[in-house]
Amino acid sequence: MSRIHVVAPGFLTTVQDLGRFGYAHFGVSPSGAADPLALRAGNLLVGNAENAPALEMTLTGGEFSFEGAAVIALTGADFASSVPMWQPVEIRPGETVRSGPTSNGARCYLSVRGGLDVPLVMGSASVHVMTGVGGRPLRRGDVLPIGDRAVRRPRKPAQGPPVHQWEACLRATAGPQARWFGDELYGAGYLVNEESNRMGIRLKGPALPSLVGPDGQPIVLFVEHQTTGGYPKPANVISADFWRLGQLRPRDLVRFERITMEGALALLQEQEKWLYSL
Numbered sequence: 001m002s003r004i005h006v007v008a009p010g011f012l013t014t015v016q017d018l019g020r021f022g023y024a025h026f027g028v029s030p031s032g033a034a035d036p037l038a039l040r041a042g043n044l045l046v047g048n049a050e051n052a053p054a055l056e057m058t059l060t061g062g063e064f065s066f067e068g069a070a071v072i073a074l075t076g077a078d079f080a081s082s083v084p085m086w087q088p089v090e091i092r093p094g095e096t097v098r099s100g101p102t103s104n105g106a107r108c109y110l111s112v113r114g115g116l117d118v119p120l121v122m123g124s125a126s127v128h129v130m131t132g133v134g135g136r137p138l139r140r141g142d143v144l145p146i147g148d149r150a151v152r153r154p155r156k157p158a159q160g161p162p163v164h165q166w167e168a169c170l171r172a173t174a175g176p177q178a179r180w181f182g183d184e185l186y187g188a189g190y191l192v193n194e195e196s197n198r199m200g201i202r203l204k205g206p207a208l209p210s211l212v213g214p215d216g217q218p219i220v221l222f223v224e225h226q227t228t229g230g231y232p233k234p235a236n237v238i239s240a241d242f243w244r245l246g247q248l249r250p251r252d253l254v255r256f257e258r259i260t261m262e263g264a265l266a267l268l269q270e271q272e273k274w275l276y277s278l
Contacts, residue, residue, distance in 0.1 A: 002068035002146045009138040010062035018051045020124035024227040031128040035107050035246030038076035042111030044278045045073040045088050047150045052115030053125035057108045061099030068093045071113035077105025087157035105164035105247035117147035130224050155278045164247035170237050171259040177232035184208050186256050194250040198224040240267040
């Protein structure tokens with residue numbers, strides 16, 4: 001079995017798949033890839049099932065050495081890398097892959113053909129950073145076995161991959177408590193707060209009614225959100241824009257736009273068509 005050696009883990013690199021579901025009543029939120037579209041695309045490019053475990057790098061990338069030959073794909077934010085992104089790349093035995101700071105977006109995914117052969121906890125390989133369920137962020141000297149669970153041949157390079165800019169428009173449908181709010185959320189821009197994390201994306205801008213929180217600043221519940229309690233929810237970010245949430249960086253500008261359920265479904269269908277064109 002071939003392995004990946006962690007030479008430099010970067011700021012925050014974890015193993016992620018599409019998350020664990022069905023455990024909220026135990027207080028365990030799904031976790032999983034912050035940008036699920038990039039993870040799915042990377043796995044399809046190297047010939048894996050969409051949910052195969054991969055590495056999620058945050059803001060600064062990392063450095064990884066491969067014992068044996070491998071086929072990998074880097075997807076997600078535009079990181080300065082030693083290999084091209086959004087296409088399958090053949091790696092030679094002993095080769096080291098380096099990925100530096102991102103020039104846009106927040107997260108990059110390293111998928112390897114066969115997937116990472118790591119233990120599953122509650123049916124998922126995802127590391128829940130806030131609780132430690134599923135493991136911990138990578139450290140220098142860690143070794144990750146490569147699995148043998150490829151399901152198809154590697155795909156062609158991706159055409160027209162999604163690109164994150166410093167300003168993100170998040171389409172949203174009405175939330176459970178939308179009637180409690182006016183148009184404040186949709187009438188202004190918000191900056192991503194530096195205190196944001198995988199639990200919640202905190203925004204800074206015009207205050208909403210005090211029902212939202214002590215300071216009236218909105219929070220977008222993220223992949224490691226709490227499973228109980230919380231504040232009234234004026235809006236739901238649509239599934240087709242989840243990848244945008246995963247690529248938000250501190251001080252990025254966020255705007256919200258209303259959309260109907262029919263419009264949200266059409267955008268999701270368009271996104272799925274692109275994904276399966278790989």
